Amino acid sequence: RSHWYVCSYDYRVSTTLRCTTNKKLDLSVFCFYLVFHFLTSLVWRRFYSLQLIFDLLDIMKCNSKKSVVIVGGGLVGSLSACMFAKNQYEVNLYEAREDIRNSGLSEGKSINLALSVRGREALRRIGLEDKLLAHGIPMRARMIHGQNGKLREIPYDPVHNQCIYSVSRKFLNEILLTELEQYPDCNIYFQHKLINLDVNSGNVTFYRTEDNSETKITDNQLIIGADGAYSGVRKCLMKQSMFNYSQTYIEHGYMELCIPPSEDNEVCL
Ligand SMILES: Cc1cc2nc3c(=O)[nH]c(=O)nc-3n(C[C@H](O)[C@H](O)[C@H](O)COP(=O)(O)OP(=O)(O)OC[C@H]3O[C@@H](n4cnc5c(N)ncnc54)[C@H](O)[C@@H]3O)c2cc1C
8 A cells, every 4th residue: 555655656746747847747657657556456455546547637637738828929928928938838829910020110119129137137038138139239328418519428337337238129029929939839820809808718809800800719728918008908807896907197208209410420419
């Protein structure tokens, strides 16, 4: 009997190992355990079938791959998708727009992003930091243009002289999507706009702009809302009772200025 429990314990250990290392439980090891179980039960004239079934269920549960649905393929969606994929999840990412890699300028936000240490850390974790930095423009200081025409620099890091990097938002988004495609079990669905999310059932419905149809994905275990400022996921969550929500706008507006150089190629600010 004690032998059996050792065996059963081994099951759990292997199951736990499988869960933590995310490696598939080897079929031969699994068969060995089955035979071993059977033989020991014969020796001890007992067959703990119930326990065995529980163990099998445990193993099957652990062997079924975890999956995630990510709504929105912007910066947060594509980055988190890579993180999940790296952790062996099956990832299904749904993006309302068409594939930005096949389109021209990205709509709306054209400004470059200033990538700081936090963004770099996130990219490092999926092995993309160097690729981004090679493309980025280092920015060591902020330039203040006085009304009298005087210039004054404010360094971002006067102590260690570190810098932030100006990177193209589109480029960043593109390499994140391309990186995601390198992982197995990852699917990106463009032109799929979330129109409904049922929190209780885990069902999500998308409107396919390609052919004006709707598609419903049912029984999702985990759904990530990464669909930006006017999040459709959040709107659906707001229909739940006790869900608090507030939104405030900054007082000043936002404007992008394009100031071309002078005829002799001087800065005209
Ligand atoms: C002008 C400006 C300058 C900024 N500068 C910086 C900076 O320098 N550094 C910095 O770190 N951050 C900066 N930010 C903030 C940064 O841009 C945001 O934090 C970041 O874009 C948020 O990413 P996101 O993926 O959540 O949203 P988004 O980038 O907006 O992506 C959301 C995605 O979801 C998709 N989507 C929307 N609705 C649906 C739907 N119903 N179904 C499916 N998909 C949907 C959209 O098409 C989009 O692709 C700036 C923001 C702005 C506006």
